[in-house]
Amino acid sequence: MAADTDLLAGPTLAGAAPAGTGLAGFTPRAAASLGDVLLGSRPAGHPDPVRIEVAGDGAALAAYRALRREVFVAEQGLFDADDADWRDDDPRHRVLIARAADGSVLGGVRFGPAEPGPDIGWWAGSRLVVRRGDRRGYGAGTALVRAACAHAEAAGALRFDATVQAARETMFRRLGWEPVGPAEVGGAPHVLMRWPVGRIAALARATKASLGALLDGLGPGGAAPGGAGFAGDDGAPVPGSDLIACCDAIVPAMVERDPEWAGWCSVLVNVNDLAAMGAQPVGLLDAVAARDASFASRILAGLRRASQAYQVPVLGGHTQLGAPAALAVTALGRCAAPVPGAGGRPGHRVRLTADLGGGWRPGYAGRQWDSTSGRPGADLRAMLGWVAAARPAAAKDVSMAGIAGTLGMLAEASGCAAVLDVAAVPRPARASAGDWLTCFPGFAMLTAAPPGTPVPAAGPAVSAECGELVPGAGVGLRWPDGQLTEAVPGAVTGLGAA
Secondary structure: OOOOOOOOOOOOOOOOOOOOOOOOOOOOEOOOOHHHHHOOOOOOOOOOOOEEEEOOOHHHHHHHHHHHHHHHHHHOOOOOOOOOOHHHHOOOOEEEEEEOOOOOEEEEEEEEEOOOOOOOOEEEEEEEEEOOOOOOOOOHHHHHHHHHHHHHHHOOOOEEEEEEEHHHHHHHHHOOOEEEEEEEEOOEEEEEEEEOEOHHHHHHHHHHOOHHHHHOOOOHHHOOOOOOOOOOOOOEEOOOOOEEEEEEEEOHHHHHHOHHHHHHHHHHHHHHHHHHOOOEEEEEEEEEEEOOHHHHHHHHHHHHHHHHHHOOOEEEEEEEEOOOOEEEEEEEEEOOOOOOOOOOOOOOEEEEEEOOOOEEOOOOOOOEEEOOOOOOHHHHHHHHOHHHHHOOOEEEEOOOOHHHHHHHHHHHHOOOEEEEEHHHOOOOOOOOHHHHHHOEOOOEEEEEEOOOOOOOOOOOOEEEEEEEEEOOOOEEEEOOOOOEEEEEOOOOOOOOOO
16 A cells, blocks of 8 residues: 555454474564653654653543544545454553654554453564654654554563554564464455564573583593483482482572572572472571671571471581671572483473462562462472472473473483473463563472373472474464464573473
């Protein structure tokens, strides 16, 4: 169409994905920040910048919808009488509008969950419109698209689609969008396009990508730490014994900010590491540094409370005062036949077993889910014993790489790739898909096992099959329409197959 308007006009559900849209189909790129896009831009030769804002009142929404009818019904004839649909009545959908310097509405766009059901992180943009006569001078369409991408990612979207007029495909490509396949709206040719959300891949790179090079040759005989079959595992079998040893340090900034929580987490992460290998914890060693005795006591209060809840004694350690805050804990456990993270094979089913209780830790919303600090000790210990009872082929405790990144670590160690069925992942109602797949979830175990493997009870934790291991490398997200989007493009740690 000749008019530079209906960039996101029609339906947003995709058909079959073309070649190249699977595990290696997209190159993740960071969305523009909210601060960058809300002020819009000042195109060359134009005296006034455009301002992008959330349509926060009825008047703004009415102006936006009136502009849509003027363009999509009267001008372009894409709809017979009205362009309204279920998305206009869905309270989860957001509308951004572009205002000129005089306050008038130049255009707008809406976006939200792509389907009427539960929000699983699949979002779509639609009804992008710019006022006739102002479609090139202000750059409003470009600013609205950038703002919608940033808002969608901030809301936890992991897939963001749009059905774009064929004539506007080049513009969207310049903004970083990728074509998926042809579409049609009102008889006019369109293209289904997708914004490559890179949140999961970025987290994996930031937390795990350096490990392979750093740890090369550090283990016994010049191998990777952990020994044969256990490279990159949560714990390390001690040669010549049934002991499993693991060690975790807490980020110093977290120790300074929330010392009691840091003390609790120092136990939590270690007993989870032992549990992932099917080991029974037998004791802890702690190393604490603090500026004074008062601060050290706060760290140790959290550690002591967790030690008592999990019934794992502190066997010894080291305490240093007059030093910057630091905390590291070593844990020992026993297991005659530890479960490796590398035991998965193509065809194995992936299962997430997680405690969905609790909520976001204050000060760490979207990053740390606290399901454990309010649980009775009996519940905590019941969850710890689940891997030992289930005896899967492979198991990994979900770490700071998040659910998807940790699944990538399990797949990498097993010499294969993984596909995660987003809609089947157990998730708390108060966590968005993007936050849940990238946060530290308290207690969560990823396992791989042949189809039909019996599944024991996991105390208060919820357990569900939510994917599979496949040939290849990396992690893909599979959506209800059958499409795959890339979450992790390849190896997570660089340690390779164990």
